[in-house]
Every structure is written in C-alpha cells, then in structure tokens.
Amino acid sequence: MNTSLSFAKLVADGVYTVDTGFKRDCFDASYLILDEGEAAFIDVGTNYSAPRLIQTLVELGLTPAEVRYVILTHIHLDHAGGAGxxxxxxPNAQLIVHSRGVRHMIExxxxxxxxxxxxxxxxxxxxxxxxxxxDALRITEAGEGFEIPLGSRVLRxxxxxxxAKHHIAIWDAKSKGVFTGDTFGLSYREFDTEKGGYVMPTTTPIQFDPVALKDSVERIAALKPDCIFPTHFSRVDDIPKLKSLFLEQxxxxxxxxxxxxxxxxxxxxLKKGLLDIYVKHLNEHGCRFTKDQIADFLEIDLELNAQGIEVWLDKLG
Known part of the structure; x- marks a missing residue:
C-alpha cells in the first residue's frame, strides 16, 4: 500500500508520515493515525499542506468526514498554520490543543x-x-493525562x-511511540548514518526553557517508547541513545x-558556537557532510536557535 501513496509512508501500525511539503521534502510532517475506520491527524503543516493531507485520505479509501480529530502538539505555524x-x-473533526493555544486557534x-x-x-x-x-465549540483543551479515544486506541x-509552554506530546501505546512535536528536537533524515538517526534540540523563539525541556525529554523517555515521531521529520528509534545525545547537546x-x-x-x-556543537556531534555520528555543508543545511535552524537562546538569556536578567 505504501508505494501507491503520493506523499505518505506507513511508519508504524496504523501510523503514516505525511510530508506536508513545507519548505522542502522531508522537513515537516503531519501524522495520520487510522484505527477501526477512524482517523486523526497530529500536526497539519500550513494551509498549503491541506491538499496533501486530503489526498492521502482519499488514497487510503477514506473521506475527510471520517477524520475524528486534528491534534496539535503546539501552535507554531509549521505545525498548526493549516489547522483552520x-x-x-x-466537518466532523474536533481540534485538540493545549489550553494555552485555544484562544489563538479561535482568533x-x-x-x-x-x-x-x-x-x-x-x-x-x-x-x-x-x-x-x-469555532470554539469544535476545540477541546488537552493537558497532562488527557485521553483521546480513536478506534481501539487511546492516545494519552x-x-x-x-x-513552548503550549506543547503537548502524545503517547500511543499501540505503536509504542510518542508524537513529540518539537520537544524531543529535530531529526533530519539527511543526517542518518549506519548509527541510525541524529537528533538536535530546537530553541525556536520565544519560550525556550532548558530546565523544563530536559524534564520533558526525561518524562518521554521514561515511557520506554520503541520510537518517537518528531514533526521534523518522521520516525526514529533507539530512544535511550537519542535522549543522551539530546541532553548532552x-x-x-x-x-x-x-x-x-x-x-x-x-x-x-551564538550561531558560530552552535554550529561547532552540531558539527562535533554529527562527526561522531558518522555524518560525512563538511562543516560548510552542515552550516548551509542548518542555516535557518542556526538563526532561529540563536534567537531563541537570546530571548531566554534576556529573561534571565
């Protein structure tokens, strides 16, 4: 079935990665979960991603009316810009979002x-x-422990x-995976080696909090998931290794x-120092990109991470 899908790939039991097409291929993912005829999207990219998400439904023999939930890990626009x-x-979907994000989805x-x-x-x-x-009536607030029934699944x-303060992750016991949004960082497939996937923290403005971030990653890892599903990009395994790499960076x-x-x-x-950190760890990971190639590939991430760190530093006083 995978080979017939234009923009999606089956990555776990009932879980599809849909490439939203935002910025470039294999950068921004929406996840489609199917279970007993019910469907849910986790993160949806931008307005321009919607045709890809709808086409994936159609190619799997479903209609938009069968989508029960649109779930947002957080409300940054590469995840939630296409929610409306x-x-x-x-028409039958309910939006699930952190309580801090509700007002921004209404207006x-x-x-x-x-x-x-x-x-x-x-x-x-x-x-x-x-x-x-x-419409506010179509929005449900989700916080710690909130459960989302989907077919035979219960997403927690x-x-x-x-x-971000408005961030949730979603544990799916059926796939033994966690949809981590940006909390467990970025994992670009271009950096995969024989050692597996690489992960790096993202400090995008404006709510970076390293103490809270460490705690969130520890709590996700404590579930002992087989894999995580970051929005950037697709499934990665070997979570203990990724946790150590993430926290060290x-x-x-x-x-x-x-x-x-x-x-x-x-x-x-900051940008120069961040680049040195990433180059060191990518070299240890077996990545064959040169420093200049890494700098070019991570140009936007370097700028945004530096901005996010500066906001955090200014809050320290």
Missing part, C-alpha cells in the same frame, strides 16, 4: 503577528497564507513544555549561551 483549513475541510491574528515579528510580512504570507479561525497526552548549548550573555556580538557568536 483542515477543520473547514473535515489567530496575534499568532500571525508573532510570526511576522520573527520572519516579516512577505515571508509569512508566502509560507502560511491566511490563518482561518476555528503529556504536558511537555521547554520548547542541550547542556553544551546552555553553557555556550551563558558564556556569551554579555557578548557585544552575541547573535553571531
């Missing part, structure tokens, strides 16, 4: 303005289009701050940041 459009297209103007402040008006319009509001939510990133707190060229030196 998907809710419009899926997304402030969310969009926040993105404009980071990326600029033209870039936001080109990347996300017009954000559609969602964890409150996982650190990347997080500690190095915090140490770098503290050392540069009063630096007059803080942004640029």
């Amino acid at each position: 459009e998907m809710m419009r297209l899926c 997304p103007s402030a969310l969009r303005l926040g993105a404009v402040a980071v990326y600029g008006e033209d870039a936001v319009h080109a990347a996300y289009g017009t954000l559609l509001p969602i 939510c964890l409150d996982t701050p650190g990347h 997080l500690e190095e990133m915090v140490s770098l940041a503290i050392g540069l707190k009063e630096d007059v060229q803080r942004r640029e030196n």
Whole structure:
C-alpha cells in the first residue's frame, strides 16, 4: 500500500508520515493515525499542506468526514498554520490543543503577528497564507493525562513544555511511540548514518526553557517508547541513545549561551558556537557532510536557535 501513496509512508501500525511539503521534502510532517475506520491527524503543516493531507485520505479509501480529530502538539505555524483549513475541510473533526493555544486557534491574528515579528510580512504570507479561525465549540483543551479515544486506541497526552509552554506530546501505546512535536528536537533524515538517526534540540523563539525541556525529554523517555515521531521529520528509534545525545547537546548549548550573555556580538557568536556543537556531534555520528555543508543545511535552524537562546538569556536578567 505504501508505494501507491503520493506523499505518505506507513511508519508504524496504523501510523503514516505525511510530508506536508513545507519548505522542502522531508522537513515537516503531519501524522495520520487510522484505527477501526477512524482517523486523526497530529500536526497539519500550513494551509498549503491541506491538499496533501486530503489526498492521502482519499488514497487510503477514506473521506475527510471520517477524520475524528486534528491534534496539535503546539501552535507554531509549521505545525498548526493549516489547522483552520483542515477543520473547514473535515466537518466532523474536533481540534485538540493545549489550553494555552485555544484562544489563538479561535482568533489567530496575534499568532500571525508573532510570526511576522520573527520572519516579516512577505515571508509569512508566502509560507502560511491566511490563518482561518476555528469555532470554539469544535476545540477541546488537552493537558497532562488527557485521553483521546480513536478506534481501539487511546492516545494519552503529556504536558511537555521547554520548547513552548503550549506543547503537548502524545503517547500511543499501540505503536509504542510518542508524537513529540518539537520537544524531543529535530531529526533530519539527511543526517542518518549506519548509527541510525541524529537528533538536535530546537530553541525556536520565544519560550525556550532548558530546565523544563530536559524534564520533558526525561518524562518521554521514561515511557520506554520503541520510537518517537518528531514533526521534523518522521520516525526514529533507539530512544535511550537519542535522549543522551539530546541532553548532552542541550547542556553544551546552555553553557555556550551563558558564556556569551554579555557578548557585544552575541547573535553571531551564538550561531558560530552552535554550529561547532552540531558539527562535533554529527562527526561522531558518522555524518560525512563538511562543516560548510552542515552550516548551509542548518542555516535557518542556526538563526532561529540563536534567537531563541537570546530571548531566554534576556529573561534571565
């Protein structure tokens, strides 16, 4: 069945990775879960991703009316920008989102303005289009321990701050996997080696909290999952190894940041230092990219992570 799907791949029992097409191939994922004729999407990309998600349903013999839930790990626009459009297209779906994200789904103007402040008006319009509001009656708040029934499955939510205060992760006992959004970092398939997947923390503005992030990763790992499903990108295994790699880099990133707190060229030196951290670990991982290739590939991540760290440093006072 996998080979017939245009944008999706089966990655676990009833779980499909759908490439949303945002920015490039294999960058941004939506996950489609099917169980006993019921469907749920976890994260949905942008408005421009909706045709891919709907086409995947059709190719699997389903209709948008069979989508029971649209679940958001958090409300950053590469995860939630298309939520309003998907809710419009899926008339029977309920939106599941952290309580801190509800008001932004009902009225997304402030969310969009926040993105404009980071990326600029033209870039936001080109990347996300017009954000559609969602009827409050179709939104359900999810916090720690909230359970989502789907066919024979019960998806359980964890409150996982650190990347964002409005972040949840979703444990699926049937696949023994956790949908981690951005909490367990980024895992780009281009960095895969014979050692498996590589993972790196993301500190995207504006709510990076390294103490909370470490705790969230520890709690996810404590479930002893067989795999995680990060939004960037697709399934990765060997969670104990990934946890150690993640936490080691997080500690190095915090140490770098503290050392540069009063630096007059803080942004640029943060980016240089972050690159050195990633290059070191990628080399240890067996990645054959050169430093220049890594810098080019991670150009956007380096900028956003530096911005996120700076916001955190300024909050320290």
